[in-house]
Each structure stands twice: as structure tokens, then as C-alpha cells.
Amino acid sequence: MVRTLTRLNKIPIYPDEKELEEKDFEKIGKIAGDKLWQSYKHLKENQTYLRSPTCITEYIDAFPKFLKIFFEKMLLQLESKKIFRSNRKNKSQNKPLKQSNPQEINKTISFLLSVLIGYAFPYFDLWLPVVLSSLCRRPKLISSLHALLTKCFIIGHTNRHERQLEKTRMQSIDPTKRLRSGNDIFNLAVIDNIDFKEASFGFGNIYDVTRGTSHATLRMVFQSTLPILVNEIPEPIKELNVDTQLFGMTQGMNIMQSKIDYAFEKLLDFQKSTDENISYNKNLDVNTIEKEILTRCDFGCLIPPSNVVILTPTGSLNDDNEIFRATQMYKEEFSLNDDGYLDICADEAIFRRLIKSRTRWEKIRPILGQWHTSREMLGVLLTIFSSYGIFHLAAAIGVRFLDKLQAVVDNRSTRRVLELIWVAVGIAIHIYAKKKNISIENISTEPTDNNNVCVKAWYFYYKYFAMWKSHLIGIRIGNYELQHDSLTAFAPLFPAAGKNNYTTSVAHFLSILKKYPNLEKKLKHCASINLTRKGHYLAYDEALEVHGVGYVKQNIIGNVINQENLNLQIKATQEEKERIDILLNEFLDPYNYNRKDRKIDNRIDPLWKLVENLVEIFETCNYTKHELFKNNPPSQLTQEGLEKLSNAYNEGLKRIKEVYCQEVIKTERINTKGRRHLEVVKTDIRSINKSIVPSQKRKVPENDESTSRSIPINDDSQHSNDKNPASRRKRTITTKEEKEILKSLLLNEATPTDEEINDILTNLPSTWDIQRVRRYYLNNKKKIKLF
Structure with missing residues (x-):
């Protein structure tokens, strides 16, 4: 083909003639491109063989002849050169000589021809690209795909050789080389457990096989560049005593509560008519109120993005020695001297073990993960208000699986439900206060009678949930003061709900922050971390779960059950991922990590229906007859129950101070008796679920005669069975x-x-x-x- 093209254009190609120059190849490329474009008619005539060939030779013969000849002669020439060089070496070593294999060359020719035709006519549905697309969707045949690409010289070496090279690369990787150093670098270590389980079974029944598991301690570090010096030695230390104020309402939380109250007032936009009737804005939901609150809050963490490094993992966290070993590895990697402190963040379970490790190395400063704490705070609210109708309100906005809600199975869903209830309660309370012409702060101080028991009880929910909301907002905007003030205010509710472990951990955590003012100074600059979206920060333990554990599990390969291989894979995850990202970013569009907010159903109709019901309940004394509570009235919506609820916070404050004196400063003897006592009555959802959630009956098609004949329904028997489900099946006893x-x-x-x-x-x-x-x-x- 080249000879024909060069002669047509009068280009000399013989040795005694002038050698081809770059301009000559440019002309050849243009002529070949035009000829390929004009060959569409030929391709159309042979499309049967191009789409469904019986063999590879038939597939190649269907392409334009000039392309086939060009690639065939070029590859044969290269093959002969390679064989000649190889045989010369084999001959000297008395080895068998190699022979040319045209069939092997045809495989590469078919791939090159498919690429050219696919580029020129992308919708022609050629056999090879189409089958390769199907092969890519079969993970079990990935090895076959790898072998095929190796045959076509697309992949440089075999799968076995790649595994050997990968292991060599991983063994040579040192994650500590990614660490930065300097007097303005704040190292915050984060650890968590990472588990793996065998994904599938090759053969046999899955119930006959025990699935292997493996566990490791994922160690990460977030390195933040602060505008202050972080290595001040020696660090100032405050002495803690019985009079140190660590728990209870703070001035910052009171200010935040006022901002939230003002946001509701502004958005409701109350108007009074001439006949003293009140009107208000009904075009608001959870997102509208949250955006208004955010406009009155200050963003923090105004520093460059942190350097995130995944370090060498250790063994399982179930052993205290492994946790201490992890801290010693951090000490060596950070080059800490005897006066240096290790700031390490973890969830509550690991936090308690880190507190124990301080007896072996007192320079450990554990930081309680605020994402896990936020989740536990939701459970506290559900426990405290379980007997005051919170499940009735959840059912009113459409929640069906109340047992999952009580167990906080899904953090995001639970948060959404409680936010909807909070907004509905907040709107109803503001309407009630406006009608009564009183300040919202005075609701709790009004004389208690049967008319205001319900509004007073739910005012506490409005107030306590505002603490949780402030805590979450503090995480999302990186505001340390807001996080600290809201956690300090919420802390007494942990013992009130019987959460002993979190009571102890929060007492330790707040005391550490108070004892080390330099740590607080650092956290004010980096209370959260921003990895995904602008203005959307994550808590450190949340970042570890989402972008640490999730990142590793998405990018790890090979046998994860083998502990040695697992540790190598985790250590090399970042290096291997970045190595592949260079290729993907060059050939594909770079992946954009900026995500938009999720589209969530604002449920505005059920929300305002609940608001109307609450306004009616707040204004009546006989709330048990109301539609919301008539099936199963909340047991503690009484004056006695209200008294327990109003005293719960102060009792919890007293109890967490006792834990602080016993566990932290150790001025009192440790007494764990009664630590799981609840200050309120807890209602188990199983006792009320059926009465407040309407049963979802299967609809039988009206025109389905076979169904109606095969399953006759007796209304009387069905009604009696619904009343007493246990009577459907009786045990037969032999007399x-x-x-x-x-x-x-x-x-x-x-x-x-x-x-x-x-x-x-x-x-x-x-x-x-x-x-x-x-x-x-x-x-x-x-x-x-x-x-």
C-alpha cells in the first residue's frame, strides 16, 4: 500500500533515491485517511462478516484490502527482524530456532483494524469491540480478558508477572515519605478497625462453607498547616479540680439557641389581622430553616486542605497491646521526643482503650470522634422522649419501621426524621407562644397544669435537639467553639438516658480539652476536615470512615484474607491508586470530587399536617382523645412525667460530675452502681408499634377471579384473628x-x-x-x- 501511495504522489522509496521525510509521511497519512473514509461502501457490503464472522481470518478479510496489506506487511517485517535477532542468539546456545506464526500476527492485525474502523465509523458494531464490551462485564473472565490483551500486545506482561511486580512495588513503598514536617504542621492521628470477608464462593452451597474474615487497624494521619507554631515546649497544663466547669449550658449555647429562635420567627413572618387573627408563612421546611441558621454562624477551618496519609496498619483493635503498639508506631513516624504529645482521634470504643493506654504513656491525648458522638446523641433523644410521643410523631410523617428508628440503624435516615419532628415542634411552639402572647423562653417557667403539659414536654425536645443541631452545624462549618459548647450543653443528657460508656468518655474528652489549652488552640483552626465539598466539613472519624475505610476497600485487590497481603495492600493503597490515576486522568476526563447536595424529599405536606396537629394538641387539655395519640397515648405525658423530664437534665448534670470526680480527677472512690439508671421512663417501640403504625395490607386485584376463588376471605374470622393473632395457630396436646x-x-x-x-x-x-x-x-x- 505504501509503495502504491508513494508512486502515485511521486515519492521516491528505493535506496538509490531520496529517503522519505516527515512531510512525505504527512501526505501518506492524508491519502490513507481519505481512502479509509471512502471505503464505507465496502464495509457496508461486508458488514455480515464484520459483525458475525465464523473465524478471525474471515473477519480480517472483510476489511479494506489496502489496510490489511499495510499492517500485514509491516508486522511481518517486524516479526522477521525479531526472529532473526532471537535465532542468532539461540543458534549460539544450541537452542531450537523460532518460526514465524502468521496466525498470531492476525490477532494483532484484527485489533489494529478494529481500532481504525471503530474510530472512523463508531456505530458500525464491529465484532471484536462488541465482544470485548461483553467480556468486560464478566468479572469471572477477567483473566481471559487480560490474556487476550496480552496477545495483542496491549498489556506489557502476563497476570502472573504483574502480581510479582506489584508485590515488589508494595514492599518497597514507605508511606512515611509522604509525611510533611515543620513547626506549623499539626499531626492528628486517626485509627479505626477495618474488616474484610470473603466475597463469594466458587462452588457448592454457601451454607456449607465458612466465610473467612480478616481484621486490621487502619492508621491515618491528617496533617494541617496552621497559622501558629504547634511545637511549643513545654506546653502549658491547667490543673483540674472539683470546681472546674466542664458540663452544662454555656453562654455560647444560649447565644446559638437565640439564633435558632430568631430564625424560626423570621421565616414564619407572623402577621396580625384587624380581628386579631394570626397568619404566618407556610412555605418553609427543614432546608429553609437550616440555611437561615447557617447565615448566622461563622465558618472555621480557614486553612489549606490537609495532607492525608494512610500509614502501615497494625493488628486487630480488640487487644489493648495492639492499640498501644499503634501509638508507638505514630511516635516513631512523627519523630516525637519525650515531651511531645500524640493527638489521636477514634470512636468511643477505641477512645476508652486509649484512655487505658495513658497509664503506659501519659503523652497520649485521645480525641473523641464527633461523628460517632453525634449519632449517639440521636439515640439519647429517642430514649428520653420515647414515652412522650416521639414515635407517634414519627409515624405521622410516614415512618413505618419504628424499630429501626429506635435502634438508629441508619444515621442519615434517623437524623432526617428527627429533624422533621424538630421543625414541626418548633413551628408549633412558636405559633403557640404568639397566640398566648408570651416569650418562647417563658414556656418552661409557666405554672404547670393539664393544659400545657404537652407543650412543655415538647419544648424540652425543641431545646435539646437544638443542641444536637448546633453540634452538627459546628462539624459541617468547622466551628470548634460551636462544637464544644453544644457538646458541653448536651453532656448531662448522656447519663440521664443511661449511656454509661459515653458519659465516661465525654467526661474524659472535655477534661482533656480543658487541661491542655494548646490543643484547644490547634483545634480552633482545624476542628473538622474538608475533603469533598466547599463549606461541607467532616469530623475526623467521619472522614476516616468515608475516605479511609471506604477508600481502602474500593482500591484493595487480591487475597484480603491473608493477613500479610492485607497489610501490604493497605500500606500501598495510596501509591497504587495515584499511579493508576495518572493514566486515567490522561485518557479519561479527570474525576471531579465536588458533589452537589442530595435531592431529598422535603415531605412538606406531612410536615405541615403534623404542625396543625401539634398546634391543636398544645391548645387542648384532653390531648389523649386527639387523632395523633388516640390509639395508644404516651404514658408519660402527665404532670408526673413532665416533672421527671424537667428534672432529668439537672440529675444528669449531677451524675456526670460524679463520674468526672471518680474517673478523671479521682478525688472520689469509683462507684459504678446505678450508672445505667434512666431519669425518665423508656418505652420500647415493640409495645406500641402495631397501634400507631397503620398495617399495610396487600391489595387484591378486583378482576383477578382465580385469586378470589383460591383464597376466600371471611370478614368475621379475619376481624377476630386481627384482634388475637395468637389464636391463628394452636398447639395440639395429646390427652x-x-x-x-x-x-x-x-x-x-x-x-x-x-x-x-x-x-x-x-x-x-x-x-x-x-x-x-x-x-x-x-x-x-x-x-x-x-x-
């Missing part, structure tokens, strides 16, 4: 008289025949049949043999 009749059968060694059973049935009631007699014989014959 003494029946046992005497059946006794003769048990004396026989052989299994009774049908005739013998029929003779016995004549003396038994009609409820007995042959199958039941046989079942009785088999069950009771075994018992006789045992004795």
Missing part, C-alpha cells in the same frame, strides 16, 4: 385417654401398617389421621429407646 389408646402401637418393634393404624383410628377422635398417628409413633418410639 391421657388418647395416649392409652396409642400405647399398644409403641410396644411393637416394627413400624405399624396402615391396617393397624386404621384399627386404632376407630377409637380416636376425628382430629386424628394416619399421618398424625405415624408422627406420634416416631416421636414417642425414640423417647422409649432413649430410656
Whole structure:
């Protein structure tokens, strides 16, 4: 083809003629491109062989002849050069000589031809690209795809050789080289457990195979560049005593509560008519109120993005020695001296073990993960208000699985439900206060009577949830003061709800922040971390879960059950991912990590329906007759229950101070008795679920005659069965008289025949049949043999 093209354009190609220059190849490329474009008619005529060939030779012959000849001659020439060089070496070593294999060359030719035609005519549906697309969707055949690409010289070496190279690369990787150093670098270590389980089974029944598991401690570090010096030695330390104020309402939380109240007032935009009727804005929901609150809050963490490094993992966190070993590895990697402190963040379970490790190395400063704490705070609110109608309100906005809500199975869903309830309660309380012409702060101080028990109880929910909301907002905008003030204010509710572990951990955490003012100074600049979206910060333990554990599990390969391989894979995850990202970013569009906010149903109709119901309940004294509570009224919406609820905060404050004195400063003897006592009455959702959630009955098609004939429904029996579900199936008990009749059968060694059973049935009631007699014989014959 080249010779023909060069002669047509009068280009000399013989040795005694002028050599081809770059301009000559440019002309050849243009001529070849035009000729390929004009070959569409030829391709159309041979499309049957191009889309469904019977062999690779038939597939290649269907392409334009000039392209086939060009690639065939070029590859044969290269092949002959390679064989000549190889055979010269083999001949000197007395090895067999290699021979050219045209069939192997055809595989590469077919791939090159498919690429060119696919580029020129992308919708032609060529056989090779189409089958490769199907092969890419079969993970079990990935090795075959790898071998095919190796044959076509797209991949440089075999899968086995790649595994060897990968292991060599991973063993040579040192994650500590990614660490930065300097007097303005704040190192915050984060650890968590990471688990793996075998993904699938090759053969056999899955119930006959035990799935292997592996565990490791994922160690990460977030390195933040602060505008202050972080290595001040020695660091100032404050002495803690009984009078140190660590828990309870703070001035910052009171200010934040006022901002929230003002946001509701502004958005409701109350108007009074001439006849003293009140009107208000109904075009608001959770997102509208949250945006208004955010406009009154200050963003923090105004520093460059942190450097995130995944370090060498350690063993399972179930062993205290492994946790201490992890801290010693951090000490060596950060080059800490004897006066240096290790600031390390973890969830509550690991936090308690880190507190124990301080007895072996006092320079450990554990930081309680605020994302896990935020989740536990939701559980506290559900526990405290379980007997005051919170599940009734959740059912009113459409929640069906209240048991999952109580267990906080899904953090995001639970948060959404409680936010909807909070907004509905907040709107209803502001309407109530406006109608009564009182300040919202005075609701709790009004004289208690049967008319205001409900509004007072739910005012506490409005106030306590505002603490949780402030805590979450503090995380999302990186505001340390807001996080600290809201956690300090919320802390007494942990013991009030019987959360002993979190009570102790929060007491330790707040005391550490108070004791080390330099740590607080650092956290004010980097209370949260921003990895995904502008203005959307994550808590450190949340970043570890989402972008640490999730990142590793998405990018790890090979046998994760083998502990040695698992540790190598985790250590090399970042290096290997970045190595591949360079290729993907060059050939594909760079992945954009900026995400938009999720589209969530604002549920504005159920929200305002609940607001209307709450306004009615707040204004009536006989709330138990209201539609919201009539099926199963909340047991503690009484004056006695309200008194318990109003005293719960102060009692919890007293109890967490006792824990602080016993566990932290150790001025009192440790007494764990009664630490899980609840200051309020807790209601289990299982006792009220059926009465407040409407049952979802299956709809039977009206025109489905076969269904109506095969499953007749008796309305009376169905109604009685709904009232007493236990009566649907009764246990059958054999009487003494029946046992005497059946006794003769048990004396026989052989299994009774049908005739013998029929003779016995004549003396038994009609409820007995042959199958039941046989079942009785088999069950009771075994018992006789045992004795």
C-alpha cells in the first residue's frame, strides 16, 4: 500500500533515491485517511462478516484490502527482524530456532483494524469491540480478558508477572515519605478497625462453607498547616479540680439557641389581622430553616486542605497491646521526643482503650470522634422522649419501621426524621407562644397544669435537639467553639438516658480539652476536615470512615484474607491508586470530587399536617382523645412525667460530675452502681408499634377471579384473628385417654401398617389421621429407646 501511495504522489522509496521525510509521511497519512473514509461502501457490503464472522481470518478479510496489506506487511517485517535477532542468539546456545506464526500476527492485525474502523465509523458494531464490551462485564473472565490483551500486545506482561511486580512495588513503598514536617504542621492521628470477608464462593452451597474474615487497624494521619507554631515546649497544663466547669449550658449555647429562635420567627413572618387573627408563612421546611441558621454562624477551618496519609496498619483493635503498639508506631513516624504529645482521634470504643493506654504513656491525648458522638446523641433523644410521643410523631410523617428508628440503624435516615419532628415542634411552639402572647423562653417557667403539659414536654425536645443541631452545624462549618459548647450543653443528657460508656468518655474528652489549652488552640483552626465539598466539613472519624475505610476497600485487590497481603495492600493503597490515576486522568476526563447536595424529599405536606396537629394538641387539655395519640397515648405525658423530664437534665448534670470526680480527677472512690439508671421512663417501640403504625395490607386485584376463588376471605374470622393473632395457630396436646389408646402401637418393634393404624383410628377422635398417628409413633418410639 505504501509503495502504491508513494508512486502515485511521486515519492521516491528505493535506496538509490531520496529517503522519505516527515512531510512525505504527512501526505501518506492524508491519502490513507481519505481512502479509509471512502471505503464505507465496502464495509457496508461486508458488514455480515464484520459483525458475525465464523473465524478471525474471515473477519480480517472483510476489511479494506489496502489496510490489511499495510499492517500485514509491516508486522511481518517486524516479526522477521525479531526472529532473526532471537535465532542468532539461540543458534549460539544450541537452542531450537523460532518460526514465524502468521496466525498470531492476525490477532494483532484484527485489533489494529478494529481500532481504525471503530474510530472512523463508531456505530458500525464491529465484532471484536462488541465482544470485548461483553467480556468486560464478566468479572469471572477477567483473566481471559487480560490474556487476550496480552496477545495483542496491549498489556506489557502476563497476570502472573504483574502480581510479582506489584508485590515488589508494595514492599518497597514507605508511606512515611509522604509525611510533611515543620513547626506549623499539626499531626492528628486517626485509627479505626477495618474488616474484610470473603466475597463469594466458587462452588457448592454457601451454607456449607465458612466465610473467612480478616481484621486490621487502619492508621491515618491528617496533617494541617496552621497559622501558629504547634511545637511549643513545654506546653502549658491547667490543673483540674472539683470546681472546674466542664458540663452544662454555656453562654455560647444560649447565644446559638437565640439564633435558632430568631430564625424560626423570621421565616414564619407572623402577621396580625384587624380581628386579631394570626397568619404566618407556610412555605418553609427543614432546608429553609437550616440555611437561615447557617447565615448566622461563622465558618472555621480557614486553612489549606490537609495532607492525608494512610500509614502501615497494625493488628486487630480488640487487644489493648495492639492499640498501644499503634501509638508507638505514630511516635516513631512523627519523630516525637519525650515531651511531645500524640493527638489521636477514634470512636468511643477505641477512645476508652486509649484512655487505658495513658497509664503506659501519659503523652497520649485521645480525641473523641464527633461523628460517632453525634449519632449517639440521636439515640439519647429517642430514649428520653420515647414515652412522650416521639414515635407517634414519627409515624405521622410516614415512618413505618419504628424499630429501626429506635435502634438508629441508619444515621442519615434517623437524623432526617428527627429533624422533621424538630421543625414541626418548633413551628408549633412558636405559633403557640404568639397566640398566648408570651416569650418562647417563658414556656418552661409557666405554672404547670393539664393544659400545657404537652407543650412543655415538647419544648424540652425543641431545646435539646437544638443542641444536637448546633453540634452538627459546628462539624459541617468547622466551628470548634460551636462544637464544644453544644457538646458541653448536651453532656448531662448522656447519663440521664443511661449511656454509661459515653458519659465516661465525654467526661474524659472535655477534661482533656480543658487541661491542655494548646490543643484547644490547634483545634480552633482545624476542628473538622474538608475533603469533598466547599463549606461541607467532616469530623475526623467521619472522614476516616468515608475516605479511609471506604477508600481502602474500593482500591484493595487480591487475597484480603491473608493477613500479610492485607497489610501490604493497605500500606500501598495510596501509591497504587495515584499511579493508576495518572493514566486515567490522561485518557479519561479527570474525576471531579465536588458533589452537589442530595435531592431529598422535603415531605412538606406531612410536615405541615403534623404542625396543625401539634398546634391543636398544645391548645387542648384532653390531648389523649386527639387523632395523633388516640390509639395508644404516651404514658408519660402527665404532670408526673413532665416533672421527671424537667428534672432529668439537672440529675444528669449531677451524675456526670460524679463520674468526672471518680474517673478523671479521682478525688472520689469509683462507684459504678446505678450508672445505667434512666431519669425518665423508656418505652420500647415493640409495645406500641402495631397501634400507631397503620398495617399495610396487600391489595387484591378486583378482576383477578382465580385469586378470589383460591383464597376466600371471611370478614368475621379475619376481624377476630386481627384482634388475637395468637389464636391463628394452636398447639395440639395429646390427652391421657388418647395416649392409652396409642400405647399398644409403641410396644411393637416394627413400624405399624396402615391396617393397624386404621384399627386404632376407630377409637380416636376425628382430629386424628394416619399421618398424625405415624408422627406420634416416631416421636414417642425414640423417647422409649432413649430410656
